Amino acid sequence: MGCIRNRRNCSVFPLFLRLLFIFLGSRGISAQSPVFACDVAKNPDLGNFGFCDSSMEIGDRVADLVKRLTLQEKIGFLVDKAGAVGRLGIPSYEWWSEALHGVSNVGPGTRFTSVVPGATSFPQVILTAASFNTSLFEAIGKVVSTEARAMYNVGLAGLTYWSPNVNIFRDPRWGRGQETPGEDPLLSSKYATGYVRGLQQTDGGDANRLKVAACCKHYTAYDVDAWKGVDRYHFNAKVTKQDMDDTFQPPFKSCVIDGNVASVMCSYNQVNGIPTCADPDLLAGTIRGEWKLNGYIVSDCDSVQVLYNDQHYTKTPEEAAAKSILAGLDLNCGSFLSQHTEAAVKGGNLIESAIDKAITNNFAVLMRLGFFEGDPSKQPYGKLGPKDVCTEQNQELAREAARQGIVLLKNTDGSLPLSTTAIKTVAVIGPNANVTKTMIGNYEGIPCKYTTPLQGLAASVSTLYQPGCLNVGCAGSSLQLDDAKKSASMADATVLIVGADQSVEAESRDRIDLHLPGQQELLITEVANVSKGPVILVIMSGGPMDISFAKADDRIRSILWVGYPGEAGGAAIADVIFGRFNPSGRLPVTWYPQSFADKVPMTNMNMRPDPATGYPGRTYRFYTGDTIYTFGDGLSYTQFNHHLVQAPKRVSIPLEEGHVCHSQSCKSVEVFQSSCENLAFEIHLRVRNAGKMDGSHTIFLFSTPPSVHNSPQKHLLGFEKVFLGSQTEQLVKLQVDVCKDLSVVDELGSRKVALGFHVLHVGSLKHSLSVRI
């Protein structure tokens, strides 16, 4: 999503106008009523319309509505600010709302007033993903949709949310990596499914009924924002069929098939020369055809204008309108389709029935949301209101989510947790030590309240606070080394809180440098050198940082990565530092050294290494070079041991009579041709907490497939998070599906079961499994 050029809430919007709106908006802000159609109570005649009759099938109601509309009226329903049709009792509806990690006011469909001044702000997604806790993903989604419905009921929010962002975090420099669940297709798929299920809550009586509508974006292979003169509006992602099918598409596929999402958003970029929003194979073919999306396909904001204006993909605007609608686009964020679609029809580029198809998809989603059922207060979720937003319980979940995500990367000699009896004063130092807004990242709202790291720590001990430099940019001229060093030399422990914020990594802002910004490294080293007590380094960032200096520095005893931890971030950091919570987060991305960024162009989309050019490949699945930390890294205050209890040594796949593999030596067999379907087995592990502290632990099941078809060096088959009391153990069962988990995607994009030895790993355990026919 972008705020580009002429969009409404761009920062170019003059300040005085914004102030005027705030002033006008603050008058008469008693609770307002939500937007909805078919208000039969007010206008009984509307009861005669089939589309208002909730006893009819949705398909029939939508057909009834579409046939009543003129061409101009239909076109009004192709854009996010959908037109009103007074004669049918349909008010204008704003489709664009956001809820990436809490109800956000980034989209024009949602705002905060004194009726609902804020909403619960959960950690930025990259930190939540680090929890590897699928029930947490769904629990957060449920709270967010409860608050969203509550705000809709008082006229402050929409019903359609363009979240989550499930693009693979392919390159460490990407400014929007913070919004995503990381670099692994399985984790991203599980996150997408969990969060979408939480938001939409179709698990009630009627599976077709949506609490709110979610949207998986940005489809697809979108992860360059602005890097060395290349921007997302012009970028052509050159992607191999193989990378497409085993890296970029899986989160979207799961989102649609397993999450039943009500929408997918196409991106700005081109994929292999075709703008995604005008690609019939990607939209009509894959999303709607193959995956059977039950919902609408929306463009990123102004994508259709971008493919005409910036990419010059079509000669005329009418052609751009026609091409995208014919490719399968249903809704345009922006106004391009409202301006050019009529001319496209009149000029013969587009037939009206293509428009009918698009608005049919849009209306069907609104019907599932209850928009055409009259007074929302009489419907499911109708009783939710301001009292259900920012409840103590919701805010506690925000704190819990941050605790579960925080990753302990280094802890020399059990330096952490700090004991509040031994440690009386803590020097709290660094440009992120007392931040508020930085903690909620982007696509944020207004939080219920903030607990800054300083406030969190100060609740337990006395603190000596020094920012050390003015802001995360940490220019040499803003360094306040002497003050910072003085505090560190006096206190019983030093907590340095540094990292990034939206001035370093953001939408439209990719990084060049993976080091900590400005003079942060100097600040840390100098402070560590004079600290009286143990030094704890806290990195607040979305993307990974090259902190090799700190990893190697013995004076820095402990390192924590806290993402952008949300409104309760400071409380969660303190919970971990003082041992009220045993850290269990694991890195969802590889932390590369700066040399990676020096060598690898961000624009090279290839996941696989290329020995001919020295290109090292990307992510733990393919990259074999040096790392600072790797995917799945994360320590605990206790020790967990794994013991393999049960795993098969061989799996045999039955083949049809006469299959070519019977007569020659095959390295793999096509999944669709083999009988691996329903072939599954379980791996049983005994997991023991051998330490003194209770805690949660994530069990990762990786597999190294036989090296055929440029397969990954290892990939995640499954993960399971368990809570174990000190000195207790549990049997953990991991299910392995032969077709799905032991297959790889070949160079042409077909899924094949690799024959030969697959090495399964759990921690340091390795188990060889022979797959044969």
Ligand SMILES: *[C@@H]1O[C@H](CO)[C@@H](O)[C@H](O)[C@H]1NC(C)=O
């Ligand atoms: C820390 O930040 C909070 C919230 O912005 C502010 O109220 C407080 O004064 C700050 N504390 C210090 C010591 O600067």
Ligand SMILES: *[C@@H]1O[C@H](CO)[C@@H](O)[C@H](O)[C@H]1NC(C)=O
């Ligand atoms: C560390 O402190 C000592 C004095 O205690 C000083 O001599 C040395 O230069 C300092 N080193 C750094 C890297 O600041």
Ligand SMILES: *[C@@H]1O[C@H](CO)[C@@H](O)[C@H](O)[C@H]1NC(C)=O
């Ligand atoms: C996963 O998250 C849920 C919701 O916060 C929590 O109740 C549960 O204990 C977590 N699971 C583990 C193993 O930590």
